[in-house]
Amino acid sequence: MALFDLPLDELREYRSESTAPEDFDAFWSKTLAEAREHDLDARFEPVDTGLSTVRVLDVTFAGFGGHPVKGWLTLPAGADAPLPLVVEFIGYGGGRGLPHEHLLWASTGRAHFVMDTRGQGSTWGAGGGTADPVGGAPAYPGFMTRGIDAPENYYYRRVFTDAVRAVEAARSHPLTDERRTVAVGASQGGGITLAVGGLVPDLAGIAPDVPFLCDFPRATTLTDRHPYREVGLYLKTHRGRFEDALRTLSYFDGVHFAARGRAPALFSAALEDQTCPPSTVFAAFNAWAHEDKAIEVYDFNDHEGGGPFQEAAKLRWMRSYA
Numbered sequence: 609m610a611l612f613d614l615p616l617d618e619l620r621e622y623r624s625e626s627t628a629p630e631d632f633d634a635f636w637s638k639t640l641a642e643a644r645e646h647d648l649d650a651r652f653e654p655v656d657t658g659l660s661t662v663r664v665l666d667v668t669f670a671g672f673g674g675h676p677v678k679g680w681l682t683l684p685a686g687a688d689a690p691l692p693l694v695v696e697f698i699g700y701g702g703g704r705g706l707p708h709e710h711l712l713w714a715s716t717g718r719a720h721f722v723m724d725t726r727g728q729g730s731t732w733g734a735g736g737g738t739a740d741p742v743g744g745a746p747a748y749p750g751f752m753t754r755g756i757d758a759p760e761n762y763y764y765r766r767v768f769t770d771a772v773r774a775v776e777a778a779r780s781h782p783l784t785d786e787r788r789t790v791a792v793g794a795s796q797g798g799g800i801t802l803a804v805g806g807l808v809p810d811l812a813g814i815a816p817d818v819p820f821l822c823d824f825p826r827a828t829t830l831t832d833r834h835p836y837r838e839v840g841l842y843l844k845t846h847r848g849r850f851e852d853a854l855r856t857l858s859y860f861d862g863v864h865f866a867a868r869g870r871a872p873a874l875f876s877a878a879l880e881d882q883t884c885p886p887s888t889v890f891a892a893f894n895a896w897a898h899e900d901k902a903i904e905v906y907d908f909n910d911h912e913g914g915g916p917f918q919e920a921a922k923l924r925w926m927r928s929y930a
Contacts, residue, residue: 646674669777671770692930697793703729703736721778806865
């Protein structure tokens with residue numbers, strides 16, 4: 609599909625109609641406090657990967673509810689002092705995969721931590737290894753409506769909490785520098801990155817690409833592409849519950865995390881993106897509170913966004929922050 613959303617000049621001024629709940633900050637403060645009642649218990653086990661330029665550690669830490677969450681920590685071979693740290697979150701349906709899939713950031717001399725996403729890892733890539741042991745109310749297949757009956761039950765409450773704990777786990781390793789920590793991710797990973805950017809106050813920067821989980825009121829009615837379409841198909845059966853669903857989703861909207869962002873940011877958007885429509889990405893970008901922010905725009909791309917061109921942009925951008 610060619611351009612289907614707002615013109616670029618209107619995107620640069622667009623503001624979401626989503627309203628943050630009055631108890632948004634209290635909800636997340638309580639959620640993270642409850643998670644921290646569990647010992648982080650970060651464990652780093654060396655892995656024989658056959659790679660000679662990096663050292664890989666198989667990581668397990670306690671996420672939401674104390675549940676074990678997996679990750680990979682990749683370090684440049686021979687590193688003997690704390691390194692800038694890049695924490696990465698994965699797109700919808702994917703898992704942490706295999707270590708040799710994640711070599712870019714360690715190749716720059718930085719430490720790289722990639723978090724497995726609980727319950728995912730069976731749609732694309734080389735799989736995941738983190739279960740989601742929490743059940744829920746009836747939901748449409750996928751993850752978007754799991755626990756949508758109430759904010760306390762919603763799937764992304766667990767994922768976003770895992771992500772904050774992932775930053776804490778990665779920073780706990782002696783070869784990472786917590787003062788130079790940047791969060792990155794694309795699509796769902798970009799949405800998780802925005803949440804971390806709003807919940808972790810001392811990041812050096814964030815770089816969300818074509819982020820998902822933003823501006824739910826517009827996204828769920830503008831595009832009929834999955835995963836946002838999962839919400840509409842759920843409501844097709846559960847008639848008359850749109851406002852209830854929006855209330856739950858408002859606690860997880862990247863726009864509201866963006867309003868609490870306290871780090872420099874590099875976003876990207878694609879103007880033909882039907883999965884994460886550009887207006888929803890600009891809604892988060894325009895709400896991002898830190899004045900040091902930029903957005904790369906890819907005029908004729910769909911959800912692949914900038915791909916390797918955006919990676920090159922991040923490599924240039926990150927020199928100033930980590």
